[in-house]
Amino acid sequence: MSYVDAGYAIALATLFVYAVTLVLRRRRWERALQMSEPGVEPEGAPAHGEAS
Amino acid sequence: MSALTVARRPRWLTVVGVLGVVALGFTVWLGLWITPPDRFQGNLARLLYIHPAIATVALYWVGLVAAGGSLLYLWPRTRSFFWDRLAAASVEVGAVFAALTLVTGALWGRPVWGVWWTWDARLTSTALLLLLEIGYLALRRVPAEPAIRARRCAVAALLIAIDIPIVHFSVDWWNTLHQGGTFIDPGFQIHASPSMSWTFLLGFIAFSLIFVWLLGVRYQVEVLQDAVGDQELEVSLSERWSEDTDLVGASASTPAPTTGGAAP
Numbered sequence: 001m002s003y004v005d006a007g008y009a010i011a012l013a014t015l016f017v018y019a020v021t022l023v024l025r026r027r028r029w030e031r032a033l034q035m036s037e038p039g040v041e042p043e044g045a046p047a048h049g050e051a052s
Numbered sequence: 053m054s055a056l057t058v059a060r061r062p063r064w065l066t067v068v069g070v071l072g073v074v075a076l077g078f079t080v081w082l083g084l085w086i087t088p089p090d091r092f093q094g095n096l097a098r099l100l101y102i103h104p105a106i107a108t109v110a111l112y113w114v115g116l117v118a119a120g121g122s123l124l125y126l127w128p129r130t131r132s133f134f135w136d137r138l139a140a141a142s143v144e145v146g147a148v149f150a151a152l153t154l155v156t157g158a159l160w161g162r163p164v165w166g167v168w169w170t171w172d173a174r175l176t177s178t179a180l181l182l183l184l185e186i187g188y189l190a191l192r193r194v195p196a197e198p199a200i201r202a203r204r205c206a207v208a209a210l211l212i213a214i215d216i217p218i219v220h221f222s223v224d225w226w227n228t229l230h231q232g233g234t235f236i237d238p239g240f241q242i243h244a245s246p247s248m249s250w251t252f253l254l255g256f257i258a259f260s261l262i263f264v265w266l267l268g269v270r271y272q273v274e275v276l277q278d279a280v281g282d283q284e285l286e287v288s289l290s291e292r293w294s295e296d297t298d299l300v301g302a303s304a305s306t307p308a309p310t311t312g313g314a315a316p
């Protein structure tokens with residue numbers, strides 16, 4: 001692999017990985033906010049009045 | 053307005069992201085396969101379609117947003133957490149671009165200069181920029197009241213901003229290995245063939261669009277993070293409040309112990 005190919009590969013791969021990480025972080029915090037809002041049950045949790 | 057509404061993905065941000073990816077795709081295609089090799093540097097000149105563009109984002113766009121946002125936060129009339137979050141988002145994205153500037157520069161410097169790294173003024177001041185940005189991100193993680201954290205970080209961002217003119221003028225102030233303007237001279241005369249110039253320009257546009265998209269998403273993460281923190285604080289305070297109320301209620305309903313009562 002030449003220096004040119006390595007430069008392009010590193011730049012594009014780093015930006016791609018960082019972008020994916022940001023999107024995943026955004027999704028995780030959106031879920032955390034939804035779960036922390038009062039009256040919102042986490043997914044899979046028993047409904048009110050349901051025996052655990 | 054809830055944080056989920058604030059952090060909703062605006063359509064313009066998606067459009068910017070798509071345009072950025074398309075522009076970047078064209079830059080790579082033109083840069084690697086279409087443009088001719090340089091008369092002096094051969095194929096190594098192809099790295100110059102991405103390295104100066106990445107450095108421009110790392111230095112000028114990040115500097116503008118981080119310093120501007122921090123100044124607007126510190127100015128009492130414009131004080132808003134919007135500016136603090138925007139500055140914080142730009143510094144994190146800036147650290148990624150600063151690291152890429154150093155790596156792509158080293159990959160070009162090794163075959164052209166013969167070294168991966170040298171303590172040249174431009175390289176050293178750029179490395180200092182990266183270190184200052186990492187320091188800013190560490191400072192942001194120190195637990196503190198939101199207003200105190202924002203003020204601290206605004207001051208830190210202004211310290212980062214001091215390094216930006218040093219990086220820019222380093223090639224003029226010191227006799228450095230790093231060259232000055234290559235494609236465009238101070239008189240705005242372009243010294244490259246049209247295909248090279250257009251690819252160079254497209255690279256600037258592509259990385260700038262990518263920066264705006266990353267900044268937008270990182271800003272949304274910042275808003276959501278703060279909102280979750282506020283929500284958790286509210287929940288723990290209300291739990292504490294209800295515990296206190298229960299204790300007061302329980303002590304009020306319990307009969308007071310009497311002295312000299314019957315032995316059990």
